[in-house]
Amino acid sequence: MKAVIIGAGPSGLVTCKSLLDAASDDFPFDPIVLEQEADIGGTFRYRGYQNATLVSSKQLTTFSDFRLPFEHHDHLTLEEYVDYLRAYCRHFNITDRIRLETKVVNVSRNPDGGHIVSYVTKTTAGEWEQEPKTIHATYVALCTGLHVIPAVPSVPGIEHVLDPANHQLDAMSPAAYHSTEYKSREQLAGRRVMILGTGETGMDLAYEAAKAGAKEVVLCSRSGFLSFPKALNDFEVFGFQFKSEKASVPIDSLITNLGETAYVHPWVASSHIRWFVSDFVIKRLIWFLTGTQAGCNQWVGELEPDRLGRAYVFLNKSHKAMPYINRPYRSRARILEYMSRYIDPPEDMPPHTDFTVDLAPFPTHFLPNGRAVFPVIERRKDAVRMQGRDVRPEVVVYATGYRQEFSFLDKEGGYATPGEADVRNVVKSGDESVGFIGFVRPGVGAIPPISEMQAFFWIALLKKQVKMPLPPPHYHLLVKDTARIKYGVDHSAYMSTLAKDIGAAPGLWELWWEHGTHVLVCYCFGAAFTTFYRLTGPYRSPLAPQITKTELWDTITRRGLLGNFVMGLIPMVFYLALNAIALGIELVFTLGGVVR
Template structure:
């Protein structure tokens, strides 16, 4: 059964490895990876830049059975992560299955079943050859990624910014997408405007400040939710809660399993009460610790109230620019600052005291003299920027990416990721083509999700998925008009896939097979893929040891107080809510008011 995997980023690599391991007499999967670039790594290799690091922790991002050494930092540089992927390929013997500089030009339906994949290879001179090669494939895994084709919105009047006459002599104005940014030398001495307050936009704002830019204006469409990728130092009544030698507790390892993903009544899951309650608590905790509910020590750029929280948006975990952004807005009474305060990491503090990264709305247009015009509103940053004369000589679009699948034959009626109604992986009745890695978690990482999606797809092909599938209660809550609709709650999505394929462990089974240590770790740990390899069809002999060592470390690093506040108390509360829902369901069933 030839399987063509398109793309050699993390999603394509884990799909290839998982298919190889799942091959059997009845399902002799024979995967091959086609990658148009000259190296593996995808976005992490070809859309990286100087000083870029992962915002997801190594504990969450690493694949389930190939872990990084303990001495590695929690958050890797992109170069380190690509090295990890190379080691992964070598360890599992998939390097020889990867065909680099091989571009897929067409995927069409084979009248005899399956798909015909046509591709070309690059010649030694760097040109794509004219000879077309084909593969008859039983299955196709699309792993081309969410972040490939730059999305560049039109801003009227940009040509005035690019007019050298509007700038000082010797200045060469320019505008480009963030995919073209590579190092601080591109920012030094420039008047920089960055469009977009995602994690890349925030990174670039920080890099521009550190590079010695003359001015940095960071433009936001509708706000953002800022949190550090690792919890750092807090003080409460003068007593410090210091970060550990591992640079804090990774924020993506805080949400616990028991009662958040395991043993959740369907009614509780469908109402998303867990998300709303945690949002309510976190907002009040952030106000007490930092003085603002908008985010962690975030004093401007807040989202509108109906979108502020875990249930709605992607957390922005690039936090380093916030000290520069906060400066004109932060105002907290001294008495509250004595009671509690968040301490920005020293390496992220401004090198000089007067530099500010100006937050602003997206410009509506540029005037003939190159000045940016910002729409008026009641936003704090909009009011402040109405008085500013902003004339950038460098505009960077940190506006994300869009997806295109022009190589899919239109006559073949192929689905797109938006059509993948079966767990966001395949379209109903069209299981031979899968989309791996085309969801984005609000807090989490795509590579481990891709691993679970591959497990789900393999189980689907083998007829081992439990039917009927329960309703999907893992999507982030967005309006119909939202630009991005592929957001999911990492924990809810991972556990849903695990339950579908019989890989979500029950507590009694877990204790019986692996003992108390692993069971407690699972209850207090986050939705690590390794936990879903303790039992079930993809059980790994490595999973118990990883759980008792590396993953146990993520639990103990929170400390007793952290595990009480972020673990035990939420568990007891949510278990009580689910027990109440179960009791009500039983009463209605026994009373004849509801059918089982």
């Protein structure tokens, strides 16, 4: 059963490895990975830049059965992560199954069944071959990723932006370019810089421009953002400083399983009340600790109230630029500052007292003299402040994300796109031989571990090991019909749903009986780590218990007793009580004949 995997990023690599592990006499999977670039790693290898690090922790991002050294720091650089992927390939002997510099040009239906994958390779002269070759495949996995083709909005007058250091505006150093072309601080040093977009890349570039010595930095936001640090740093309450003795606590490891992910009543899941309650509590907590509930120590750029919370948006975990952005807006009474305050990491603090990263709306256009024109939005503090400012950037960087294209899918073949994958966002109903791996984005979390669970689900689906019909999905982020991005999911809810679908979600009694109290407590207090779904069930791994007892246990104990009480035990008891109430009501209705 030949399986062609398109793309050698994390999603493609883990899909290849999972197919090999699942191969049997009845399902002799024979995967091959086709990658058009000269190396593996995808976005992490080819769309990175100087000083870039993962905003998701290694505990969550690394695959379930191949971990980094226990003492390794939590957040990897992109180079370190690509090295990890290379080691993963070597360890599981999948390097020989990867064909680099091999571009898929067409995928069509084979009249005899399966698919015909046409591809070209590069010649020794570095040109693509003219005549494609073909592979007859039983299965095709699209793992090309969400971040490939730059999305560049049209801004009238952008051609008037001129960099005096580069009058010729050659292709190597344009005055306006997408973030994919940004590689180092030298591109921003000594210039007036405008960055369009306040996602994690935009925030990174604002910080890099400030550190590079840019003359001016203007960061433009469409509609706001929700900012949190990727790891909890220091808080001070009544002069007492709260700091983990071992290390900082990754933000993506804080959500607990029991009551919020595992053992959730369907009524509670469908109402999303867990998300709303946690949003309510978190907003009040960060207001007490930092003075604002727009985000963690975020004093400007707040989202509209109906979009503020984990139920709606992707958490922005690139927090380094916030001390520069907050400066004109931060205002808090001394008594409140004494009661509690958030302490920015020293390395993120501005090098001198007057430099600011100015937040602004997206410019409507540029005048012929290169001046940016901003819209008047009275409800936005940044828009009011920037009115009348003479902003004439010398460099404009589009940190405006990416779009997806699948031109290689034969139009006559009736192939779906990832947005049409209605079975757990992995396959289209009736066309299970084509899998879409890595095409959802978590609000808080990471795509690689999701891809691993998606690969498990796809394989179980091919083997007809998934119980049908599937329960309704209650893991999508809540967005309006007009939203630009509609593939957002709650990481924990999505992972747990896939695990339940394939019989990999462990039962509490089963965990205690087989692995003991240590593993059981870790599972209850831990986040939705993929390793947890390999403790029992069809993808059981002998490594899972030891990883749980060491690395994942360490992540939980870092919170300390107070942290586990506030962020673990209290939410757990509350959500279990909420689920118990829902179960009680259901039993009453059932006995009364109202529901069946």
